[in-house]
Amino acid sequence: MIELKNISKTFGNIQAVKNISFSVKKGETLVLLGKSGCGKTTTLKMINRLIEPSSGEIFIDGENIKTIQEEKLRLGIGYVLQNHGLFPHYTIAQNIAIVPKLLKWDKDKIHKRTDELLEKLHLSSQL
Known part of the structure; x- marks a missing residue:
């Protein structure tokens, strides 16, 4: 299961993602849908630790992703690119x-x- 708890990301004065929380259970499919620039890609990059959240926590199978080796984490995650x-x-x-x-x-x-x-x-x- 992937779980995001109160995730936010700011770049300087720009709030890219604000207080997002959701979970995806094993076998479920999630679609992040929204206008360009609304934070979809930023959210995915935080899940696979390409960028770190400004606040909040992300868990995979109950384990905080900060404790998972980045390569191992990324090999276990797949998503469809926008382009x-x-x-x-x-x-x-x-x-x-x-x-x-x-x-x-x-x-x-x-x-x-x-x-x-x-x-x-x-x-x-x-x-």
């Missing part, structure tokens, strides 16, 4: 498989998970 984030010379399946390969999943597990996601999204592995 193009795919490798254009790879198929969709190859793009999906990138992170599992970095996590050293075995080939059968990668293939099974890739197929599950492609089916869920009604996409062909040939694209």
